[in-house]
Every structure is written in C-alpha cells, then in structure tokens.
Amino acid sequence: xxxxxxxxxxxxxxxxxTFVLMLGMCPTLAVTTTAVNGIGMGLSTTAVLVFSxxxxxxxxxxxxxxxxxxxxxxxxxxxxxxxxxxxQAYIPSLYNSxxxxxxxxxxxxxxxGRAEAYAAKNGPVESAFDGIGMGLGFTVGLTCIALFRELLxxxxxxxxxxxxxxxRIAIFGLAPGAFFVLACLTALQNKFxxxxxxxxxxxxSKLACGGNCMNCSGSACMxxxxxxxxLRIQAQEEALAAKKAALAKKEAEMKAKMDKTEE
Amino acid sequence: MNKLLNVSSSPHVRSTDTTQSxxxxxxxxxxxxxxxxxxxxxxxxxxxxxxxxxACVLSxxxxxxxxxxxxxxxxxxxxxxxxxxxxxMPADIPLWIPVLGSIFAIIVxxxxxxxxxxxxMNPALAARCFLLISFTGKMxxxxxxxxxxxxxxxVLKTGGSVDVAAMFIGKIPGTIGEVSVIALLIGAAYLVxxxxxxxxxxxxYILTVAVFAFIFGQQDMNFxxxxxxxxxxxxxxxxxxxxxxxxxxxxxxxxxFGILLGVLxxxxxxxGGSAEGVSYAIIISNLxxxxxxxxxxxxxxxxxxx
Numbered sequence: 001x002x003x004x005x006x007x008x009x010x011x012x013x014x015x016x017x018t019f020v021l022m023l024g025m026c027p028t029l030a031v032t033t034t035a036v037n038g039i040g041m042g043l044s045t046t047a048v049l050v051f052s053x054x055x056x057x058x059x060x061x062x063x064x065x066x067x068x069x070x071x072x073x074x075x076x077x078x079x080x081x082x083x084x085x086x087x088q089a090y091i092p093s094l095y096n097s098x099x100x101x102x103x104x105x106x107x108x109x110x111x112x113g114r115a116e117a118y119a120a121k122n123g124p125v126e127s128a129f130d131g132i133g134m135g136l137g138f139t140v141g142l143t144c145i146a147l148f149r150e151l152l153x154x155x156x157x158x159x160x161x162x163x164x165x166x167x168r169i170a171i172f173g174l175a176p177g178a179f180f181v182l183a184c185l186t187a188l189q190n191k192f193x194x195x196x197x198x199x200x201x202x203x204x205s206k207l208a209c210g211g212n213c214m215n216c217s218g219s220a221c222m223x224x225x226x227x228x229x230x231l232r233i234q235a236q237e238e239a240l241a242a243k244k245a246a247l248a249k250k251e252a253e254m255k256a257k258m259d260k261t262e263e
Numbered sequence: 264m265n266k267l268l269n270v271s272s273s274p275h276v277r278s279t280d281t282t283q284s285x286x287x288x289x290x291x292x293x294x295x296x297x298x299x300x301x302x303x304x305x306x307x308x309x310x311x312x313x314x315x316x317x318a319c320v321l322s323x324x325x326x327x328x329x330x331x332x333x334x335x336x337x338x339x340x341x342x343x344x345x346x347x348x349x350x351x352m353p354a355d356i357p358l359w360i361p362v363l364g365s366i367f368a369i370i371v372x373x374x375x376x377x378x379x380x381x382x383x384m385n386p387a388l389a390a391r392c393f394l395l396i397s398f399t400g401k402m403x404x405x406x407x408x409x410x411x412x413x414x415x416x417x418v419l420k421t422g423g424s425v426d427v428a429a430m431f432i433g434k435i436p437g438t439i440g441e442v443s444v445i446a447l448l449i450g451a452a453y454l455v456x457x458x459x460x461x462x463x464x465x466x467x468y469i470l471t472v473a474v475f476a477f478i479f480g481q482q483d484m485n486f487x488x489x490x491x492x493x494x495x496x497x498x499x500x501x502x503x504x505x506x507x508x509x510x511x512x513x514x515x516x517x518x519x520f521g522i523l524l525g526v527l528x529x530x531x532x533x534x535g536g537s538a539e540g541v542s543y544a545i546i547i548s549n550l551x552x553x554x555x556x557x558x559x560x561x562x563x564x565x566x567x568x569x
Contacts, residue, residue, distance in 0.1 A: 169397040170396060170397045174396065176396075180371075
C-alpha cells in the first residue's frame with residue numbers, strides 16, 4: 001500500500017508536473033483564466049491520464065516497441081474523445097470555455113511523458129496511481145495559477161466578483177499575466193525549498209555554497225565542481241564495491257551448496 | 264629624472280563620466296518637458312512626477328535590501344526611470360497606477376534580471392506597456408483645460424486635420440511629458456551638447472517615420488509634420504530609444520536600430536489598431552538589439568579584408 005501513497009505524493013508534490021517538471025505548459029498558460037477552468041482542465045486531464053496509464057501499462061507487453069508511440073496516441077485519443085463527449089453532454093459551459101484545449105489533451109506531454117517514463121515499465125495498479133498523483137498535481141498547479149490570475153485579472157474568486165472594476169489589472173487575464181504568475185509561483189516554490197525532485201538533495205549540504213549557484217563564481221565554482229565530481233566518483237566506487245561483495249557472497253553460497261551436494 | 268613613475272596596465276585614457284553624472288544629465292534634460300507638463304496640466308501632474316520617482320527609488324531600495332544586493336539608488340538610474348515613466352502618464356491618472364508601474368519597472372524588468380545594465384528592455388517603457396494593457400481606459404483618456412479630447416494622432420487616424428504649430432508648442436492633450444516638442448528639443452540639445460547621446464538613433468528614427476508617413480500615409484507636409492510632432496515620437500527618439508543599456512553600441516547598429524524603430528512605429532500608427540505605437544516599437548526593437556549588434560560588429564584592425 002505504501003508504494004501507492006508514495007506515487008500520489010510524488011505526483012502532487014515531489015514531481016509536480018506544473019512547478020517541478022514544467023510539463024503541459026500549453027494548457028497551463030492558456031486555460032487558467034478562471035479557477036473553474038483550471039479545475040475543469042486539471043480533472044479532465046486526470047481522467048484521461050489515469051485510464052491511459054492503466055491501459056498502456058496493461059498492454060505494455062503486447063505493444064511492439066517500434067510502434068509504441070502510435071499505439072499510445074490511439075489509446076489516449078480514444079480516451080480524450082470519450083471525455084470530450086461526456087463534457088459536451090453534461091457540462092456544456094465548461095466544454096465551451098475550454099474549447100480547443102480538450103482535444104489537445106491528446107498531445108499533452110504529461111500524458112505521453114508518463115506513458116513513456118512510468119506506465120511502459122510498471123504494473124497497471126501502480127501506473128493508475130501514478131496517473132492519479134500526476135493528474136491531481138496538475139490540477140493543483142492549474143488551480144493555483146488560475147486563482148491568482150482570476151483574482152488579479154478579473155477581480156473574482158470562483159466567479160464571485162470581489163474587486164471593483166477600477167482596480168483590476170487586465171494584463172493578468174492575458175498571456176503575459178500567465179507567465180508572470182507561473183514564474184512567481186515557481187520562484188516561491190524554489191525559495192521556500194518545498195520538497196521536490198530538484199530541491200535539497202543530500203549531497204548539496206557538503207558543498208561550501210549549499211548548492212546555490214547564485215552565490216557562486218570563478219574559483220569557488222571550480223572547487224565546488226571538483227567536490228561534486230569526487231562525490232560522484234566515490235558513490236560509483238561504493239556501488240562497485242557493493243556489487244563485488246554481493247558477487248563474492250553469491251559465490252560463497254554456491255560453493256557451500258556444492259560442498260553440501262558432494263557430501 | 265629619478266622620480267619613480269607609476270606604471271599600470273591599460274586603459275590609460277580615463278573619462279570623468281560616471282553612471283551618476285550621466286543619469287543626472289539625463290534627468291536635467293527632462294526637466295524642461297516636465298516643467299511644461301506641470302505648467303500646462305496643473306499641480307496633479309507635479310504630484311504624479313514626485314510620486315512616481317519616489318516609488319521607483321523606494322522599490323529599488325527595498326528590493327536591494329531584501330535581496331542583500333549593493334545599494335544602487337545613488338547612481339540615479341531609478342530616478343531617471345521614474346521620470347520617464349511619469350512623463351508617459353496622463354496628467355489626471357489616479358496615483359496608485361504609476362506606483363504599480365514603478366514597482367513593475369524596477370523590480371520585474373530591472374532588478375530580477377540583475378539590475379542596471381542587465382535589463383533587456385527599457386524598464387519605464389515596459390511598465391508603461393504593462394499599464395497600457397492593464398488600464399487601457401485610464402491610460403488613454405487625456406484632458407486639457409478641463410475638457411477631454413482626442414490626441415492629435417487620434418484625430419489624424421479618424422481623418423481629421425490638426426494644427427501643427429500648437430503641437431510644436433504643446434497646447435494639445437497628451438501625456439505629461441510628450442506634448443511640447445520645443446521643451447523636449449531643448450532637453451535633447453543639452454544631451455547632445457554634453458555628448459551623452461549621439462544623434463544617430465534619434466535622427467534615423469524620426470526620418471524613417473517621416474518617410475514612412477509620406478509614402479504610406481498622405482503625401483502632405485502637414486500630415487508628415489503632425490506625425491513627427493505628435494505622440495511620443497520626439498520624447499521616445501531622444502530619451503527612450505537612446506538608453507545605453509537597451510540600444511546597440513555599434514555605430515552601424517544604431518542606424519539599423521533607428522530604421523527598425525521608424526518602420527515599426529509607422530506600421531503601428533498607420534496600419535495598427537491604436538493611434539500611437541512608439542512605446543511598443545521601442546520595446547520590440549530593444550529585443551532585437553543583441554541580434555543587431557551581432558551582425559554589425561566592426562571588424563578588428565587588420566582583419567577588414569577577410
């Protein structure tokens with residue numbers, strides 16, 4: 001059970017597709033004008049992602065390696081079509097405001113990325129949980145961005161207008177505003193060293209600069225580089241030694257077995 | 264003869280110019296235009312000027328304190344940014360809008376990219392475009408002597424005719440600093456006299472706009488002169504396009520830059536949706552500067568033939 005929760009944590013926080021992996025930027029920048037749109041887009045992508053990961057993982061031994069990308073696209077496209085028709089039937093307002101970005105989920109790099117990087121190598125259940133985690137991470141990212149943009153650009157929170165019209169900064173409703181908000185949130189995430197794949201690994205603490213390239217220049221940079229390099233070599237040697245030890249142990253076991261059979 | 268001479272490595276020729284002295288000269292050169300703006304639009308214009316400059320300096324100070332950088336407010340660059348931004352505001356703008364613009368100019372455009380010398384576009388103009396997109400209505404409603412009116416360029420756009428003499432003196436609606444051509448030219452003459460700016464960019468810029476207006480607009484002297492005197496062209500050409508950080512340093516590049524500015528401004532004014540296009544032309548051309556410098560890099564001595 002633990003590994004499934006780990007998958008969720010990984011998708012939502014550690015490898016958040018929006019703020020850490022920087023995947024799926026096209027819908028991130030385009031549809032996050034209102035919080036409702038952000039949630040809608042996030043959840044539609046989640047639905048597609050869960051089932052595409054599940055199916056691709058289940059079919060991973062049947063699909064020949066050479067034609068895997070077309071096969072993935074066929075699976076994803078069928079799922080997207082289902083989601084699109086469901087949205088059109090039951091939530092037409094969301095369908096209209098998301099527009100072209102629903103069919104574009106087919107080529108969303110989060111979905112193909114997870115199919116390639118995870119579903120094609122792991123079992124169906126883990127893959128489905130990976131899809132849930134990534135999808136929820138994407139939803140959280142989109143909703144955060146959309147909340148700020150909606151509040152600043154059109155003075156509303158979930159459609160409820162709270163800022164008078166005179167004080168709205170229209171640029172946040174447009175494309176440049178999306179870049180600003182995304183950049184600021186990612187910077188905050190980095191600044192506060194939120195747990196993520198790119199933040200605060202152990203080896204950094206051994207460096208003089210704490211792994212922060214901002215304070216680094218010239219000779220200090222070089223010496224840090226050598227430190228990192230030596231750490232890497234040390235890790236390699238350790239791994240090699242461990243391998244050798246394991247091999248030796250195996251041999252000893254084999255020998256013991258042989259001895260036993262001889263007896 | 265046995266006095267020990269000091270031997271040092273090059274450069275041996277030194278100039279007395281410092282960032283501070285240059286920025287001070289630019290600020291002085293903008294004073295005639297600012298004074299005319301205050302004289303014409305009243306005390307609220309003065310208030311806008313003071314508040315914008317103060318907001319720019321304060322943002323720079325606060326950001327450098329927070330980021331633990333060297334304090335650079337003494338080099339006057341924030342004052343110049345604030346002055347340019349304030350002169351680009353309509354006189355009766357609510358004061359919080361230029362304050363927001365100042366924060367954007369100094370923190371987002373200048374400091375986040377590394378401070379003075381690292382900004383990829385003119386901070387004051389980037390902030391003006393930010394405000395223009397965000398508060399289109401307030402940023403483009405101009406009043407003069409109590410009645411609100413269209414700027415001469417907007418009149419031209421709708422096919423009317425304008426009085427070029429009034430535009431030259433500045434008796435027209437517009438932003439605080441751009442209205443009076445004569446006051447701007449006095450400041451520009453001071454800059455040229457002090458050798459702070461060269462005439463290459465402004466002259467090619469203005470000439471290109473004139474030629475563009477003549478070819479694609481009306482073949483009429485009044486129309487061409489109105490395009491030269493109208494809007495922010497004179498202000499932009501002498502004070503904003505010549506910004507050291509965001510204009511090419513190669514002489515040929517400066518001419519290319521001026522022509523690019525002129526063509527873009529002409530396109531925006533004659534074929535675009537709005538009547539004015541100087542700010543957008545300058546910030547787009549700012550982005551082209553590294554490319555322009557790359558192709559116009561002079562050959563080193565001895566390598567010209569190859």
